[in-house]
Amino acid sequence: MDSKPVAVIGASRGTGLQCVVALAKKKVPCRAVARDVSACESAVFAALPTNLRKHVTFHQADVTKPDTLPPVVKDCRGVIYCATASSWWRLPFAEDNTTPPHVDYEGAVATAAAAAAARVGRYVLVSSSAVTRPQDWFHMQRNAMCGRIMDWKLLGEQGCAKVIGAVSKSSSSAAQATSMTIIRPGALTDDPAGGPSSLLVECGGSLSGYLPRADLASLCVESVFSPDSRGLIFECVSGKQGGNYPTCSNFEQVFTSLRHGHLPVSSTSCMQGGLGVGGLTALCGVQNGELAQMAPSEHVEMAPSEHVAILLRPGHLSLVLSCKLSTFCASLVGG
Numbered sequence: 001m002d003s004k005p006v007a008v009i010g011a012s013r014g015t016g017l018q019c020v021v022a023l024a025k026k027k028v029p030c031r032a033v034a035r036d037v038s039a040c041e042s043a044v045f046a047a048l049p050t051n052l053r054k055h056v057t058f059h060q061a062d063v064t065k066p067d068t069l070p071p072v073v074k075d076c077r078g079v080i081y082c083a084t085a086s087s088w089w090r091l092p093f094a095e096d097n098t099t100p101p102h103v104d105y106e107g108a109v110a111t112a113a114a115a116a117a118a119r120v121g122r123y124v125l126v127s128s129s130a131v132t133r134p135q136d137w138f139h140m141q142r143n144a145m146c147g148r149i150m151d152w153k154l155l156g157e158q159g160c161a162k163v164i165g166a167v168s169k170s171s172s173s174a175a176q177a178t179s180m181t182i183i184r185p186g187a188l189t190d191d192p193a194g195g196p197s198s199l200l201v202e203c204g205g206s207l208s209g210y211l212p213r214a215d216l217a218s219l220c221v222e223s224v225f226s227p228d229s230r231g232l233i234f235e236c237v238s239g240k241q242g243g244n245y246p247t248c249s250n251f252e253q254v255f256t257s258l259r260h261g262h263l264p265v266s267s268t269s270c271m272q273g274g275l276g277v278g279g280l281t282a283l284c285g286v287q288n289g290e291l292a293q294m295a296p297s298e299h300v301e302m303a304p305s306e307h308v309a310i311l312l313r314p315g316h317l318s319l320v321l322s323c324k325l326s327t328f329c330a331s332l333v334g335g
Helices: 014-025 037-047 050-055 100-117 137-145 149-170 213-225 251-260 277-284
Strands: 006-009 030-034 056-060 078-081 122-126 179-185 187-189 199-202 210-212 233-238 308-313 316-322 327-333
Touching: 006 014, 014 030, 014 037, 014 050, 014 056, 014 213, 030 037, 037 056, 050 056, 078 100, 078 213, 100 122, 100 149, 122 149, 122 213, 137 149, 149 179, 179 213, 187 213, 199 251, 210 213, 213 233, 213 251
Parallel strands: 006 030, 006 078, 030 056, 078 122, 122 179, 179 233, 187 210, 210 233
Antiparallel strands: 199 233, 308 316, 316 327
8 A cells, every 4th residue: 555645634624534544444544734733733642542653643734824735735635624613603704614615625726726736646525425416405504503614615626627627637647636425414413333335325426324433434434545536536334324225345345336326317416406428527527427636548438237127216317236245326306
């Protein structure tokens, strides 16, 4: 495994802290990045046994201050952006840089720009499910209670894709380009991880439910190392909550199924309910289900026809793909 470190932005709590733990357990060098290094160090040391702490180094950076970001992402294999707003609505004329526009939008874009400029291989952005569905109750609830955070998260996704794409186009070598993965989890909990066999993922935009932070962290970490996660945008919830869903036995099967589940769909606006492959094109210039900054030599091949079954639902195009050890369901919203 590559000895280059992986930087986790927002490492002192929540999903970021879980990402640090997951990387340390894999014995991958990790840069835990936070505004308050002392608090971050205390949280990480409380979560890790002594023998794993050597895999973590601590770095101070503020995503609202772009000049602090290049040093912490330099020479990294990947960057996982887990930072999110810690306060929601601000009072008129009050200065507060911890709200969604500063952290979930501007901070995410500034970090993506720093990662792309440093030629970091992978940028993983944690967003939210229902971010493209303004009529969804989860979207409306979070927007109302949390300072329009869903709108700012979507702008963050779009901004990150644009800056990474712009830097990649200016690169002299496609091999030096940064690729991005966007993960949109359901409502996060501190429940124990269920593992890949418990996950329901979808490249469209119709999932709702909850997801343990430990499972989200595993998805983020595995995204850094999986070639099949490059350019993916997908929602994820726990499949244990509402029935018997087909599942995958490992994370690589999750990413492989998502990638080979992409089909060309007519373009839809990313602000109008569903976000299928066409919606991805509208969002950030995706071709054949992949972000445009991927190497030109790469392409997507559909799974063998005997492994694909087409199911029709109102407003949806669903694919049920078989995996070697189990099956996996990936739905594409047709818009």
